[in-house]
Amino acid sequence: xxxxxxxxxxxxxxxxxxxxxxxxxxxxxxxxxxxxxxxxxxxxxxxxxxxxxxxxxxxxxxxxxxxxxxxxxxxxxxxxxxxxxxxxxxxxxxxxxxxxxxxxxxxxxxxxxxxxxxxxxxxxxxxxxxxxxxxxxxxxxxxxxxxxxxxxxxxxxxxxxxxxxxxxxxxxxxxxxxxxxxxxxxxxxxxxxxxxxxxxxxxxxxxxxxxxxxxxxxxxxxxxxxxxxxxxxxxxxxxxxxxxxxxxxxxxxxxxxxxxxxxxxxxxxx
Amino acid sequence: xxxxxxxxxxxxxxxxxxxxxxxxxxxxxxxxxxxxxxxxxxxxxxxxxxxxxxxxxxxxxxxxxxxxxxxxxxxxxxxxxxxxxxxxxxxxxxxxxxxxxxxxxxxxxxxxxxxxxxxxxxxxxxxxxxxxxxxxxxxxxxxxxxxxxxxxx
Numbered sequence: 514x515x516x517x518x519x520x521x522x523x524x525x526x527x528x529x530x531x532x533x534x535x536x537x538x539x540x541x542x543x544x545x546x547x548x549x550x551x552x553x554x555x556x557x558x559x560x561x562x563x564x565x566x567x568x569x570x571x572x573x574x575x576x577x578x579x580x581x582x583x584x585x586x587x588x589x590x591x592x593x594x595x596x597x598x599x600x601x602x603x604x605x606x607x608x609x610x611x612x613x614x615x616x617x618x619x620x621x622x623x624x625x626x627x628x629x630x631x632x633x634x635x636x637x638x639x640x641x642x643x644x645x646x647x648x649x650x651x652x653x654x655x656x657x658x659x660x661x662x663x664x665x666x667x668x669x670x671x672x673x674x675x676x677x678x679x680x681x682x683x684x685x686x687x688x689x690x691x692x693x694x695x696x697x698x699x700x701x702x703x704x705x706x707x708x709x710x711x712x713x714x715x716x717x718x719x720x721x722x723x724x725x726x727x728x729x730x731x732x733x734x735x736x737x738x739x740x741x742x743x744x745x746x747x748x749x750x751x752x753x754x755x756x757x758x759x760x761x762x763x764x765x766x767x768x769x770x771x772x773x774x775x776x777x778x779x780x781x782x783x
Numbered sequence: 784x785x786x787x788x789x790x791x792x793x794x795x796x797x798x799x800x801x802x803x804x805x806x807x808x809x810x811x812x813x814x815x816x817x818x819x820x821x822x823x824x825x826x827x828x829x830x831x832x833x834x835x836x837x838x839x840x841x842x843x844x845x846x847x848x849x850x851x852x853x854x855x856x857x858x859x860x861x862x863x864x865x866x867x868x869x870x871x872x873x874x875x876x877x878x879x880x881x882x883x884x885x886x887x888x889x890x891x892x893x894x895x896x897x898x899x900x901x902x903x904x905x906x907x908x909x910x911x912x913x914x915x916x917x918x919x920x921x922x923x924x925x926x927x928x929x930x931x932x933x934x935x936x
Contacts, residue, residue: 515802547844551843615825616828
């Protein structure tokens with residue numbers, strides 16, 4: 514499959530990215546690893562007239578510690594996030610989630626920021642950063658702003674990123690040694706989650722239980738109230754309206770949310 | 784646009800369309816036909832090559848994204864008289880039937896052994912998760928990768 518034609522520019526600075534975004538508006542798309550965008554372009558679900566390749570901007574890659582935060586550059590690949598000693602030590606849920614995506618080849622190319630900006634409700638990393646209460650840094654032409662993960666995901670493949678902004682960094686509170694849980698239910702290797710759960714520090718986030726990754730608020734409240742895990746997990750699907758599709762009915766998704774939340778909480782408590 | 788790519792150790796410079804996929808660049812511009820277009824949807828792994836030493840699915844990479852970098856295909860692994868240890872192990876363990884997935888399997892295996900020279904059987908199976916063999920020859924493929932690991936240590 515061949516994409517529609519487009520112009521390609523490898524950005525040499527963030528300032529140049531902002532200039533190009535101002536110039537081309539909706540016709541431009543940012544390209545990082547391209548593992549969500551290029552498949553969509555090959556299917557002609559997307560046909561931008563210009564791709565701005567941001568993958569080689571050095572300030573957008575790498576992992577560092579800044580005070581109480583672990584900071585991951587948006588263009589850091591899943592394989593680097595998964596293997597980073599810093600991520601493994603300070604935010605092991607993030608490293609584990611990155612390691613569960615697709616296969617090694619995809620993890621070599623796909624990026625943390627790309628996955629978050631794409632905002633697939635069934636994806637691993639949106640759910641993980643929601644559970645981690647990460648802060649996402651958006652650079653606009655006039656400066657940067659920081660958006661909490663809970664406000665970043667706004668709907669089906671929809672985020673808080675404005676057309677003139679670039680997601681540059683993901684800041685995760687450092688929590689070395691904390692318990693965490695991660696569960697993903699799939700029918701085959703490499704599939705997207707039919708339902709996924711990530712939990713850490715009393716937060717519970719679910720994948721594919723709605724148009725965007727969602728916090729299981731009723732379960733979180735029960736957990737904070739000290740209720741037993743079985744009772745906490747029983748509330749996991751409360752207030753959610755998952756879709757039915759070829760993989761699962763609504764009832765089956767709700768059942769999975771409860772069972773997987775229980776398993777994730779058991780793992781976090783172990 | 785102009786791209787400069789080191790392909791199997793040889794520096795090339797070619798005029799390409801920005802939308803040209805790396806796998807089509809390798810097959811149609813460079814004449815290297817080992818990497819196959821199987822699913823064309825980042826699933827099957829038949830197009831796996833090394834980009835900067837890392838395994839990638841070349842149906843989901845633009846030639847433009849490989850500009851200034853190195854690419855290795857199965858043709859670049861061994862030489863006419865001497866196969867790469869992974870290729871040799873695939874032959875010794877009869878790790879192929881139709882052969883369509885084989886170049887991708889070999890490249891994914893080379894990348895695995897580069898990152899983890901002594902994998903367990905379970906690690907081999909996980910590492911080849913992104914490569915499909917529809918002849919269902921997985922057992923022999925896994926044996927071959929383990930044999931190549933043994934031969935190299």
